[in-house]
Amino acid sequence: MKYLTWTDEAALEVVREHAEKPGPMLLTLQALQERFGYVETSLLPSIAKVLNVSRAEVHGVLTYYSDFRTTPPASRQIHLCVAEACQALGVRDVVKELAAAGYEVGERSKDGATDVVGVYCLGNCALGPAALVDGNLCGRVSAKSLVAQVTS
Amino acid sequence: MTIVYVPGDSAARSIGADEVAALIAAHAAKAGIDIELRRNGSRGALWLETLVEVDNGNGRFAYGPVTPADVDSLFANNFLNAGTHPLSLGKTESIEWLATQDRVTFSRVGIIEPLSLSQYEAHGGLAGLRTALTHPDVVGEVLASGLRGRGGAGFPAGIKWRTVLEAAGDQKYVVCNADEGDSGTFADRMLMEGDPFTLIEGMAIAGIAVGATYGYIYIRSEYPSAIEVMNKAIEVGRLAGLLGKNILGSDKSFDLEVRAGAGSYVCGEETAMLESLEGKRGMVRPKPPLPAISGLFGKPTVINNVLTLASVPAIMKDGSKSYQDRGIDRSRGTQVFQLAGNIARGGIVETGFGISLSEMITRFGGGTLTGHPVKAVQVGGPLGAYLSADQLDVALDYESLAEAGAMLGHGGIVVFDQSVNMLQQARFAMEFCAAESCGKCTPCRIGAVRGVEVIDRIIAGEEREKNIELLNDLCDLMTEGSLCAMGGLTPLPVRSALVHFPLEEVSK
């Protein structure tokens, strides 16, 4: 996996790298997630201290934005667009078929290897249904093509 | 040398452009043919992707939609010399779908390599910035062009800029709204991926116009490729003296950076975006104060959509009149429409305001992808109204759409065939609002949750009349009592889905 294993020491190093920027909190949390794949909540008090804000403020930001994870991600990621233009191209059926195949949107797949996340629009609305698979944009997807990709 | 263009836009790549490019390169290498492979942006004819173009000195010839399986036969048919093939489309510039558009903001997208500053300049880039650097009244020029904000609200850009220009402040900012959260829209993404210098140039002009020296581009995290291209373009721009101190050798300075969103639709609302840029939760701020007076970190801030800012270089280059001559009534210039959903020929259609919705869907869109009749069209994203098949004569401009009870928003047009269940669409509008509400005001935060429940009861057939009345009251409350357009406009898709489509049919 491309993520480093979380250690508080390495994480605090990342926090300090960003502390001097204007409005650093969101940036800092994003940097942590980029490096480690998630943000360990036990570190919140230390993050708050370095950034000189209250712990509640860090918690507030971490929980407000849907991108953030507080546990390590599965090894594969599907972000399936469930918004209107993809609905017009049958994504509601794709969602059902994925669930039947053990890939419930909003959960980790039955085999534990893939996180399936529903998102609103990926900017590929003329070639839907659309999904990001491990960060790569895919068009005209089906449940079958998605499962094939994450199990290949 | 023969140049082969294979788009590097992420939509093209989403259906195999990288593979097509790799196969073409490998085939040419094996056959010992020297070609220059360029990864241009997309022309926006997404229904023709992967659109491969060849230039052997006689102009650009197009082939599409090319799949990896077609590459061998393209070579066999001598496509490198514009040979005929079942996928031949002739000269790219003569493809009717493209030739009948009026590309102003998108004039270079799909034509140049996105990160080539020399190609950018060769195709008219930087001329607008050069004009602006010596122009006595940039704000006046933008005002005269009639340019209105392309992010959704349609506020005149020049008036906003003038407010920032006149506001006192030791530091001012330019913020580009690249959150593009509306379903059915992708023009911001394609411009950033296909012609990033236009946005940089537009932001620099905005900076010069109002006296701002620093800018931020807030790009949604769902757009990793756009973030990557913009970051690279900023690097190239700095090295070339287009950004930084004394831009293009002038006495003006302007620099900017990209900030990524974190998966929140409401952060596209300008004040929520400012909060997010300040590192906080993306909660909507009450207005006043206007961001133009007290915006990012409390400083006067221009905040505009990608397309608004990207239209400015052309306005400065060709003059406000050339822009103002396009469009109709109070909708001047061109609009970058986006045809999406169940549509045969989806993509970017840039044309003057005023074309009718039916012409857009029929002439450009070619009807539905499934070939079934159109049942509903949602214009303007998740907060936009659903129009029924007998409302399609409406002209696509700000005022005509408003009269029809709809809105243009960011120009997204999402087409549905008769398989759509309008009650489900109404439910989704409430569900989306409930999921994305920032939570600042009750009508939106609670109203949307109640809305989903009420619609569920209507779907289940429980006391229909009574629940529809309840839903209407709820919609009134949200329209009137919400702080921003998230809660305030969600009733638009909800109501239109119920009003324009008979219930028996809606709930089938």
Ligand SMILES: Cc1cc2nc3c(=O)[nH]c(=O)nc-3n(C[C@H](O)[C@H](O)[C@H](O)COP(=O)(O)O)c2cc1C
């Ligand atoms: C809920 C909500 C979401 C919005 N999303 C966007 C968006 O994604 N992109 C955008 O440019 N404007 C969006 N807007 C409009 C902005 O608040 C603002 O009007 C715009 O950035 C101003 O730029 P413009 O005048 O160039 O359009 C949104 C507004 C609301 C209420």
Ligand code: SF4
């Ligand atoms: S209408 Fe909704 S999104 Fe807008 S301020 Fe109120 S709660 Fe927030």
Ligand code: FES
């Ligand atoms: S609505 Fe699915 S990609 Fe835009």
